Amino acid sequence: MNAAPAIRSEPATLDAADRGIVNRLQEGLPLVAAPYAAVAAELGLSEGELLYRLERLLESGVLSRFGPMYHAERLGGGLTLAALAVPEPDYARVTERVNAFPEVAHNYRREHRLNMWFVLATETPERIGEVIAAIETATGLPVYNMPKQEEFHVRLHLPV
Amino acid sequence: MSVSTCPSEPGASSADRPDGLDALDRAIVVATQAGLPLVPDPWTAVGKPLGLDGDAVRERLARMQDAGIIRRVAAVPNHYRLGYVANGMTVWDVDDAQVDRLGREVARVPGVSHCYRRPRHLPAWPYNLFVMLHGRTRDEVERQAEQLRQRLGDACRDHRILYSSRILKKTGLRLAGRSDRQDPPR
Numbered sequence: 531m532n533a534a535p536a537i538r539s540e541p542a543t544l545d546a547a548d549r550g551i552v553n554r555l556q557e558g559l560p561l562v563a564a565p566y567a568a569v570a571a572e573l574g575l576s577e578g579e580l581l582y583r584l585e586r587l588l589e590s591g592v593l594s595r596f597g598p599m600y601h602a603e604r605l606g607g608g609l610t611l612a613a614l615a616v617p618e619p620d621y622a623r624v625t626e627r628v629n630a631f632p633e634v635a636h637n638y639r640r641e642h643r644l645n646m647w648f649v650l651a652t653e654t655p656e657r658i659g660e661v662i663a664a665i666e667t668a669t670g671l672p673v674y675n676m677p678k679q680e681e682f683h684v685r686l687h688l689p690v
Numbered sequence: 691m692s693v694s695t696c697p698s699e700p701g702a703s704s705a706d707r708p709d710g711l712d713a714l715d716r717a718i719v720v721a722t723q724a725g726l727p728l729v730p731d732p733w734t735a736v737g738k739p740l741g742l743d744g745d746a747v748r749e750r751l752a753r754m755q756d757a758g759i760i761r762r763v764a765a766v767p768n769h770y771r772l773g774y775v776a777n778g779m780t781v782w783d784v785d786d787a788q789v790d791r792l793g794r795e796v797a798r799v800p801g802v803s804h805c806y807r808r809p810r811h812l813p814a815w816p817y818n819l820f821v822m823l824h825g826r827t828r829d830e831v832e833r834q835a836e837q838l839r840q841r842l843g844d845a846c847r848d849h850r851i852l853y854s855s856r857i858l859k860k861t862g863l864r865l866a867g868r869s870d871r872q873d874p875p876r
Contacts, residue, residue, distance in 0.1 A: 539770035539857065551765075552772065558762035561752045563744070564730060565763075581728050587765075588725075594860050595766040597725040598751065604759045605711070605719065611808065611820075629859045637858035640779065642850065644815065646858070647779070674815060680790060680807035683797030684761070688824060690772050 538591045547575060548592070549690045551583055555596065556687050608655035610677040612662065613644040614669065621645075627668045633661045644674060710757065714742065715750055726763060770857070774824045778831040778851040780838065781817035783810075785845040789819055796821060796841050801834045816848060828853065 544552065550573045559565045570580040587593045602609040616624045621639075628634055628648060637648040652658050662673045711719075717740050727735040733751075734744035742750075754760045769777050784792055789807055796819075797805040804822040821838060825831040835851055842849075 538768075539775075541773040541775065542771045544772075552767060555765035556767060558764040559726070561748050561755065561763065563733075563748070565732065566728075566730060577730055581730070584765075585728050588728075590771075591768050592771040593765045594768045595725055596728075596764070598719070598722050598754075598763045599761040599766065600719065600723070601759055601761055604757070613815075615814075625858050634859055636860050638854040639856040639858055640852040640854050642852045644852075647852075647854075648859070674811050676808040676811075676815075676820075678806040678808055680793060682793040682805040682807070683802060684804050686766075686803040686822075686824075688767050688769060688772050688774050 542590060542592045544592065544690060547573070547579075548583060548587060551575075551580065551587065552592065552690050555584070555593075602651050603655075606654070608650070608652040608658040610650050610658050610675055612648055612650060612665075612676060613674040614646040614671050615644050615674075616646050616669075616671065624669050624671065628665060630668075631661060631665060633657070711754070711759065714740065715754060718742075718747060718750055719754075768857075768860070769824055773826050776825040776828045776831045777854045778823045778825075778828075778835065779854070780821045780823055780831075780835050780849060780851050782819040782821065782838070782842060782849040783816045783847045784819045784842060785847075786818070788845040792842055792845055793819055796838050799834065799837055799841065801825070802838075817850065823851075 554569060554573060560568055562568050564577070566580050566584075567577040570577045573580065575583075584593075584596065588596060614624065614628070624646065625637070628646065629637055631650075633650050633652050635649045635651045637646065639645060640647050650658055650661055652661060658675075658677070662675055666673050718736060721736050721740065726732045729735050731744055733747040736742075737744055737747040740747075751760060751763065755762065769775075793805055793807055796802065801823050802821055803824060804820070806820045807818055808820055810816055810818050819842075823831045823834045825834065831851065831853075835849070839846065839849065
């Protein structure tokens, strides 16, 4: 268990103002001169209250990030989804090795024979293959590379 | 695809890059990839170390957003902390001749956050359509999956729901941070 960083996963208790902020800011910040003041006004909060709460939501892990969401390929980068079938006794060790790669942006344990699924983001498309080869060497396991071939929809919105 | 992402010095003017970004745009990307500053005027805060004023930062971000290089400037939630404890990656083995049409169709089902076509790895992995579903319970995700199943009809031979049981890492993308790039430990 010590291989994985402490990412809290228990549901948080949010009051109405926090819920309003989470819902509104998933939609996107307006690119105006004082953007937080504009959103705060919409939500009936002061700018200071919004910033204070937003910082707290990030610190407590309710939000994992706040900022520009980049389209990796349009930035000239490489992006792929990949999976490993990790033997259970090795799971912690393999997690540590895979997570050590800075190119691993997300990594999830999933219930399947392919039980580790991670997203690789690299500066160039060519680098994806190199990182996959390095992960195979580091873990001794074959990597199933599943780059997207067609994108039909991307829009995460979780109302609270 | 061969794309150079090596930026020239910040402040240098744009070479015609395939992605249409100049060195200052990329410097803004690097400066904001950990997040946008939580101060009343975040644009000025981002621009100051780059020698840009706030309006210039805002205009450049707006241009990148219009071009789809930035999807939006927004909050990324931790599903679990919001009570979405059932996060199912549903995967479907769909007839190749129909998968693109059907993918566009099921992408419109409420609850779907991401929908992609990906390669099979036969025989271990026969699934070519990936649809992410999020619910507060597994029952909720299974009801959504049943709706997808009905829309896919006979074109779908098999499917699975792979629930995530643990977040092992979630740092977001680190695309352009050349200065902090490092080789992984061996």
